[in-house]
Amino acid sequence: MAVKQDGQGERLLMAEKDTISMQLVREALLESCAPGAPSQALLNRVGIDPAQLDQAQARVPASAYAQLWRLLARRCHDEFFCMDPRGLRTGSLAFLCRSSMAQPTLGAGLETALTFLGLMLEHLQPVLVRQQSLAEIVIGEPQDAPRRPFTYFTFWMIVHGVACWLAGRRIPILAIELRCAEPPFCDDYRVMFSENLQFGRPRTRMIFAADCLDLPLKRTPEELQRFLAEAPANILVKYRDPDSLARRIKATLRRLPAGEWPETEALAQQLCISASTLRRRLAEEGTTYQALKDSVRKELAITWLAEAEVGFAEIAARLGFADTSSFYKAFRKWTGSNPGHYRSLILPHDV
Known part of the structure; x- marks a missing residue:
């Protein structure tokens, strides 16, 4: 962590940007590379210090992690870290993008991408389901022991990253449910995907607003070439929630009623800056303090809607709304869905 100080004496704690936890490096090596000297040589080639493998808090540049991904893919002829019996042979990402971008809408592009992934992979069979104002990508899989969290999140990284590139913007994720137990580290996953990660669920799926599916696709061959030349580094950092002033403010709000x-x-006083500077810095990040408060309210609402015992009136009160109808109106504005419909989707086996 470093402290940045400008000419007015403002002091802002600046978080480390564009880095990946060493935990993910260990996960990437687990099945795609035997332990010992070979893995050390691979890490040295991409500029990662092997001595840091045992340091729980160590972080590496996202660019180095991306280089490792590409190196392992070439070595193993598999772009999925050897985590499936069939795997994703070299060139799979390129074919997936090329076939998806030929479709007219994001929904059709996702259908194409998921069909291809279902043909290539043995254990992960994804389908896209539209439920009125909500959409979900559900992963069908053998009902034995769940896959590793890293397996699921690598799959979501590919699917969500490609979807964002096809659409030309980040596709907000309302929730990700996973069959596996929560791993000891989740911070990077929450930055990449959503604060609302739920583990130990009956199935693995990603939920988002269905109106995204109607976005037109207008990618060109030249844009595809640039995307593939930078992949997977661009997937890792471009479309994630940034480690920024906005993110730190949201973390502060989550800790308070x-x-x-x-x-x-x-808030500006707590951050040791002026209110005008706070507004300017948030504007530079493309947001406002009100938008951040609405974003946190949405995250909390989605979390509590997954708890069947928490009623709508209680959720409205927790979020500071005057009444339930105000909460309903706000939730529909945030997600395009009403709270009852969202709850019926998220809790089909619980209510």
């Missing part, structure tokens, strides 16, 4: 959220002046 909605009724205790500071006003702009009080």
Whole structure:
């Protein structure tokens, strides 16, 4: 962590940008490379210090992790870290993108991509389901022991990264459910995908607003060439939630009841900057303090809607709404769905 100080004496704690936890490096090596000297040589080739493998808090540049991904893919002839009996042979990502971008809409492009992945992989069989205003990608898989969390998240990294590239913008994820137990590290996954990760669920799926599926696709062969030349580094960092002032403010809001959220002046004072500087910095990141508060309210609402025992009136009160109807109106604005429909989708086996 480093402290940045400008000419006005403002001090902002700046988080480390565009890095990946060493935990993910260990996961990548687990099945695709035997332990010992060979893996050390691979790490040295991409500029990762093998001595850091045993350091739980160590981080590496996302670019180095991307180089490792590409190197392992060439070595194993598999772009999925050898985590499936069939795997994704070299060139799979390129074929997936080329065939998907030829479709008219994101929905059709995703259908094409998921069909291809289902043909290539043995254990992961994804399908796209549209449920009125919500959409979900559900992974069908053998009902034995769940896959490793890293397996699921690598799959989502590919699917979500390609979907964002096809659409030309980040596709907001409302929730990701996983059959596996929660791993000891999740921070990177929450940055890449969503704060709302739920483990130990009956099936593995990603939920998002269905209106994204109607976005037109207008990618060109030249854009595809650039995308593939930079992959997977661009997937790792371009479409994730940035490690930024906005993200740190959201983390602060999550720790407080909605009724205790500071006003702009009080928040600026906590950050040791002026209110005008706070507004300017958030504007530079493409957001506002009000938008951040709405974003956290949406995250919390989605989390509590997954808890069948928490009623709509209680959720509205927790979020600081005057009444349930105000909460309903806000939730529909945030997600395109009403809370009851979302709950019926997220809890089909629980209610």
